[in-house]
Amino acid sequence: MQISIGLHHQRRFSGRPSAEGSPDPGLAVRTQGLTKSYRSPWTGRVQRGVEDLDLEVRRGEIMGYLGPNGAGKTTTLKVLTGLHRASRGRAWILGEPVEKSSSRRRLGFLPEQPYFYDHLNGVEYLELAGRLSELSAEDAHQRARHWLGRVGLGDRPLLGLRKYSKGMLQRLGLAAALLHEPELLILDEPMSGLDPFGRRDVRELILEQRQRGATVLFSSHILPDVEMLCDRVAIVLEGRLNRVATVGELVEGSGQTIEIRCSGKPALEIPEKLRATLESRQHPHETVFTLNHEPRLPDVLQWLLEAGVNVRAVTPQRATLEELFLAAAEGGNEPGQDRRKVA
Amino acid sequence: MSELAALERRGFRMGVAWALALGCGAAAAALAGFAYRELPRPHPLEELSYYPSGRHLEPATLGHAETAADLAWLRAVQYYGEHRQTDNRFSRMYHVFDILTTLSPGFVPAYVFGAFALAQEGSDFPRAEQLMLKGLEANPNSGRLAFELGFLYYVRPGGRDLRHAAQCFAQAARKADGPPASARFAAFARQHSGDLRVAYEMWSQVRERSKNRLLREMAEREMRKIRDALGTGRAELAVKRLTTPRVLVTRDP
Amino acid sequence: MKALLIAHNTFREATRDRVLLGVVVAGLVMLGLTQILTPLALGEGPRLTVDLGLSGISMLGLLVVVMVGTSLVGKEIERRTIYNLLSRPIARPVYLIGKWIGLSGALWVMVGTLTVALWLLLCGSGLAPYGPAVLEAAFLAGLELTVVTAVAVLFSALSTPVLSALYTLGLYCAGQWSYDLRGFAHQFPAGLGTTIGVVANLVPNLPLFNVRSLAAACQLAPPAQLGLATLYAALYCACVLSLAAAAFESRDFK
Numbered sequence: 001m002q003i004s005i006g007l008h009h010q011r012r013f014s015g016r017p018s019a020e021g022s023p024d025p026g027l028a029v030r031t032q033g034l035t036k037s038y039r040s041p042w043t044g045r046v047q048r049g050v051e052d053l054d055l056e057v058r059r060g061e062i063m064g065y066l067g068p069n070g071a072g073k074t075t076t077l078k079v080l081t082g083l084h085r086a087s088r089g090r091a092w093i094l095g096e097p098v099e100k101s102s103s104r105r106r107l108g109f110l111p112e113q114p115y116f117y118d119h120l121n122g123v124e125y126l127e128l129a130g131r132l133s134e135l136s137a138e139d140a141h142q143r144a145r146h147w148l149g150r151v152g153l154g155d156r157p158l159l160g161l162r163k164y165s166k167g168m169l170q171r172l173g174l175a176a177a178l179l180h181e182p183e184l185l186i187l188d189e190p191m192s193g194l195d196p197f198g199r200r201d202v203r204e205l206i207l208e209q210r211q212r213g214a215t216v217l218f219s220s221h222i223l224p225d226v227e228m229l230c231d232r233v234a235i236v237l238e239g240r241l242n243r244v245a246t247v248g249e250l251v252e253g254s255g256q257t258i259e260i261r262c263s264g265k266p267a268l269e270i271p272e273k274l275r276a277t278l279e280s281r282q283h284p285h286e287t288v289f290t291l292n293h294e295p296r297l298p299d300v301l302q303w304l305l306e307a308g309v310n311v312r313a314v315t316p317q318r319a320t321l322e323e324l325f326l327a328a329a330e331g332g333n334e335p336g337q338d339r340r341k342v343a
Numbered sequence: 344m345s346e347l348a349a350l351e352r353r354g355f356r357m358g359v360a361w362a363l364a365l366g367c368g369a370a371a372a373a374l375a376g377f378a379y380r381e382l383p384r385p386h387p388l389e390e391l392s393y394y395p396s397g398r399h400l401e402p403a404t405l406g407h408a409e410t411a412a413d414l415a416w417l418r419a420v421q422y423y424g425e426h427r428q429t430d431n432r433f434s435r436m437y438h439v440f441d442i443l444t445t446l447s448p449g450f451v452p453a454y455v456f457g458a459f460a461l462a463q464e465g466s467d468f469p470r471a472e473q474l475m476l477k478g479l480e481a482n483p484n485s486g487r488l489a490f491e492l493g494f495l496y497y498v499r500p501g502g503r504d505l506r507h508a509a510q511c512f513a514q515a516a517r518k519a520d521g522p523p524a525s526a527r528f529a530a531f532a533r534q535h536s537g538d539l540r541v542a543y544e545m546w547s548q549v550r551e552r553s554k555n556r557l558l559r560e561m562a563e564r565e566m567r568k569i570r571d572a573l574g575t576g577r578a579e580l581a582v583k584r585l586t587t588p589r590v591l592v593t594r595d596p
Numbered sequence: 597m598k599a600l601l602i603a604h605n606t607f608r609e610a611t612r613d614r615v616l617l618g619v620v621v622a623g624l625v626m627l628g629l630t631q632i633l634t635p636l637a638l639g640e641g642p643r644l645t646v647d648l649g650l651s652g653i654s655m656l657g658l659l660v661v662v663m664v665g666t667s668l669v670g671k672e673i674e675r676r677t678i679y680n681l682l683s684r685p686i687a688r689p690v691y692l693i694g695k696w697i698g699l700s701g702a703l704w705v706m707v708g709t710l711t712v713a714l715w716l717l718l719c720g721s722g723l724a725p726y727g728p729a730v731l732e733a734a735f736l737a738g739l740e741l742t743v744v745t746a747v748a749v750l751f752s753a754l755s756t757p758v759l760s761a762l763y764t765l766g767l768y769c770a771g772q773w774s775y776d777l778r779g780f781a782h783q784f785p786a787g788l789g790t791t792i793g794v795v796a797n798l799v800p801n802l803p804l805f806n807v808r809s810l811a812a813a814c815q816l817a818p819p820a821q822l823g824l825a826t827l828y829a830a831l832y833c834a835c836v837l838s839l840a841a842a843a844f845e846s847r848d849f850k
Contacts, residue, residue: 038848081683084848085353099352101687109683115675117605119612131601132684176680357842360689364838371831372797378804378824379778406772406802409809410651413637413644420638449809452640 025095028184028215029057029080033089036075049075051239053089057217059183062210064230065219072239073219074112077188080217081109094184105134108182112189114173118162122148122172125161126179133180140179147175152201166193174202178209185209187218191225203229258297260289260304261313268307274300286312401446412447419443419453423460433465440474444481454478455491468499486521489514490528497532498588505536505585513545527558534565535582542581543569598686599694606698610664616702619656623710626652627717642723643812649714650733650808656710657703657741658768664702665748666764667757668695673849674756682849689841696749696837700742707738726814732822733811739829740805744768746833747800750840753847770795771802800832 024030034053039046050072057063067073078084080093082104096103116125123144130140148154151171164172170193177185190206191199199222206216206229220226226233227247235242263286270278277293278300287309291300297314304311404411419439426433440457444450454475462471475492482488493511496504512529515521530545543566550562565581572581610616630648634641669692672678681691711734718726747767751760770777774796781793804825807817 078849081679083679083682085846097352101685103685104683105685107683109679111676111679111683113676114680115677116680117609117677119609120605128601128605129680129684132598132681132686134685173680353845357845360838360842360845364835364842367831367835367838368798371801371828371835374824374828374831375774375797375801375804376778378801378821378828379775382804382818382821382824402773402776405769406806407651407655407808409812410647413640413647416638416640417633417636417644420636447809449813450643456638 024056026059027056027092027095028059028061029055029091029093029217031055031076031080031089031091034076034079034086034091035088036072036079036084037087048239050079050236053236053239053241055234055241055244057215059215060210060213061231062206062216062218062229064226064233065217065236066223066226066233067219067236067242071236073236074188075239076236077109077186077217077219081107081186106183108177108180108185110173110177110185110187110190113166113192114169116161116164116169116172118160121158121160122153122164123157125172126176129176130179133182135180143179147179148172151175151205152198167195167198170194171198174205178205181212181214183214185214185216185218187216189220190218191220191222199225256294257317258291258294259313259315259317260291260300260311261315262287262289262304263310263312266307266309268304268309271303274303290317400442404446408446412443412450412453415439415443415446416450416453419457423456423464427464431464433460433467436461436465437467437470437474441477444474444477448478448481451478451482451485451488454488458491458495462495462498462500466500468501471495484518484520486515486518486525489518490522490525493525493528493532497528500588502587503585505532506538509533509536509538509541526552527562530562530565534569535585537578537582539569539573539578539581543573599690599697602681602686602691602694603697603701606668606695607701610660610699610702611705613664615663616660616706619660620706620709623652623656623706624713626656627710627713631717631721642718642721642726642814645714645717645721645723646726646730646812647808649710649717650730650737650811653707653710653714653734654737654740654808657707657737658744660703660706661699661741661744661748662761662765665699665745666752666761668699668749669752669844670755670757670760676849678849688844689837692749692753692840692844693837696746696833699749700745703741703745704738707734707741710734726811729807729811729814729816732816733807736805736807736817736822736825739825740802743800743802743805743829743832743836744771746836746840750836750843753840753844767799768802771800774799774801775803801828804828 031053034055035051036049037046038049053072053076055076065073065076075084079086080091080098082098082101086098091098093103094106120128123141126144126148127137127140130143131137135143145154145157148157151174153168153171153175161169161172170190174187174190177187185206187206190202194202203225206218209216230247232244232246234244265282265287268280270280274296277291277296279290279292281288281290289300289304291297294316301311301314400411401408422435422439423433436457440453440461443453444457447453454477458471458475458478461467461474465471472492472495475488475495478488479485479492489511493508493515496508496511509529509532512525512532516525516529526545527549530542530549533539533545534542546562546566546569550559550566553559553562568581572578627645627649630645633648634644637644669678672681678691682688711731714734715727715730718724718730744764748760748764751763754760755763777792777796777799781789781796783789784792804821807821810817
């Protein structure tokens with residue numbers, strides 16, 4: 001069975017700005033001063049979910065959307081998908097304002113921990129999703145069967161959704177988001193509930209979508225996956241956009257150290273000229289020297305070799321995205337402090 | 344400006360929804376008012392206030408007064424049967440049938456059964472009459488009820504009320520569902536109440552309208568008797584002294 | 597079209613949930629029980645069968661509305677299944693209308709099934725002449741349930757399932773008393789009377805759909821009543837669903 005993979009909903013964006021000031025056609029997602037506030041019905045106090053968010057996601061890229069719990073990631077995604085109404089500011093997806101239901105015609109959305117109708121089975125649910133995304137009945141049926149198999153649920157298509165495990169529900173949600181070949185995918189924690197094999201499959205699916213020309217915006221707590229997949233990463237803290245950059249820009253700018261592993265426990269005292277940049281750590285069967293200033297490496301190696309130390313490995317160490325993220329999340333704040341405005 | 348456009352768009356949608364709601368709501372209210380004024384509807388409140396217990400019960404039935412009346416009917420029949428076979432005391436008979444007929448004003452058999460049970464077994468003719476009059480008020484076009492009330496007056500324990508019986512039979516004869524015998528019953532009652540001239544007219548109508556030869560002959564016979572009575576001044580030729588009805592059931596002391 | 601997709605899914609959910617099946621079975625049992633009671637009715641068996649049958653259809657339908665209809669939207673919000681629908685190109689009013697059509701359809705199937713059973717029962721007892729009156733009363737009962745379903749959708753879109761059940765039942769009771777309220781409006785002084793009159797117009801005019809007493813007497817309602825009731829049901833449902841759409845428009849789904 002041949003299922004066409006391609007952008008069947010391709011629309012040529014005219015490139016001319018609309019009267020409402022819609023964005024650059026090269027952008028899949030754009031927000032402008034996006035603010036979402038919540039007012040307590042009891043106290044009347046207003047708490048902001050996101051504040052003055054200016055975010056741009058280019059067409060065809062994979063962007064990671066990171067932030068600690070309560071930072072405003074899900075709020076942003078819900079505004080983009082029409083589930084929340086913005087308090088202030090604007091947002092567009094694929095050139096259309098998010099207030100219009102037609103803006104979601106070419107959108108695929110996977111919510112965090114998706115729930116489905118207990119009374120349906122996998123095929124029925126995907127057919128419903130397809131029909132609601134304006135596929136024909138026959139097309140929806142064919143694609144439902146295909147995608148159910150593609151996400152690893154094809155062996156029991158008639159199994160009721162009430163019997164699905166958490167991982168199976170996650171896969172089904174992904175299938176529902178991809179069924180109609182959307183141009184923009186918004187995924188909230190797509191790896192949630194999946195084992196390593198499942199996560200690998202999801203990574204492959206996401207990469208497939210980029211090859212197809214789709215744009216992917218996803219939030220995740222699994223930073224190694226973000227590092228592997230994303231072209232760019234946006235970090236949101238306390239409802240505000242903290243930083244947007246490529247993964248490479250983020251980690252390169254953090255500086256790097258060099259780790260020198262030596263066998264045995266040489267009784268060596270670090271020369272004075274190297275003490276500012278070199279540290280040593282003794283392990284049961286080796287000694288590890290950490291150099292935090294790369295230009296001094298030749299001097300260190302010369303010292304070690306002259307001392308007769310057996311150097312086994314010299315490895316550059318870059319800060320991981322996780323470390324950078326944690327540093328950014330904790331930087332400048334007391335633990336637990338949220339500086340979002342409370343009116 | 345662009346943010347204003349978004350707010351205006353959402354505001355427009357909400358405005359349309361509210362306008363539709365108000366428009367349809369106003370039209371629905373007007374239609375409801377028209378239906379309330381023009382269509383037949385349940386017993387008016389000001390008359391129901393005469394029967395407080397039934398009146399308070401009806402709103403609690405949430406539109407299912409007829410079903411509640413049916414259940415009350417079952418209970419009333421059981422009540423009658425139980426006491427008919429034991430102590431012949433029917434102290435709550437009127438109350439039960441009053442509630443029943445308030446819940447279902449159109450339930451004609453309930454009036455009839457209740458009234459005759461009250462009059463005969465209950466020895467409570469005034470209440471029986473009250474129940475039947477209530478029924479006629481709620482069902483003014485019921486020939487059957489008029490006939491039954493006439494019959495109630497005719498068999499009134501302690502003394503037949505032929506004048507009222509005749510009125511009721513005559514009313515029944517004018518209604519579409521009145522029994523065919525209503526006209527001659529009316530004539531008969533008039534005759535034996537002593538109102539010979541009116542009775543003569545009534546028999547004349549029976550003779551003209553009846554398709555039954557025997558009934559026409561009977562009417563002719565009674566008319567002849569009345570002519571003789573009026574001619575000779577001897578009312579006894581046409582008026583019988585009817586037996587006095589008595590209570591059928593003797594209650595335990 | 598999308599409303600019909602939502603409606604089909606809602607209908608499917610209502611029928612697979614077994615609530616509807618249970619209600620139909622209860623209705624059939626109740627109709628059977630009427631035949632046990634008729635010998636005690638002193639000749640009023642037909643009246644008893646028709647009354648209990650039609651009342652049962654109406655009350656069981658109300659039970660379905662309260663059990664299913666009042667959580668129609670609220671449950672989807674609580675369980676977050678609504679995310680999967682409203683993140684697609686569906687306008688929120690279309691979603692609500694689809695929900696209403698779906699549950700109304702399920703209720704009409706229930707009313708139709710029990711009405712056919714009642715009619716067969718009457719035919720089997722030699723009471724076929726009651727058929728037209730019973731069908732007419734059942735049709736109006738179906739319209740009444742459609743109106744109450746719209747009310748349930750409104751409250752379900754605004755509140756939790758428990759509260760919306762209470763509100764719906766409350767408005768149902770008030771609707772049954774609408775004629776009493778209109779009567780009261782004329783008996784009270786101007787200010788209070790006007791207020792009561794306004795309330796009488798706001799609540800659904802449910803006595804308009806009640807011709808059970810006529811059906812029990814084997815009588816048909818005036819033709820004008822059928823037309824008025826149908827038109828009223830359409831207008832009232834449009835009003836209530838429009839209010840639901842307005843309220844739903846700015847709702848956030850947490």
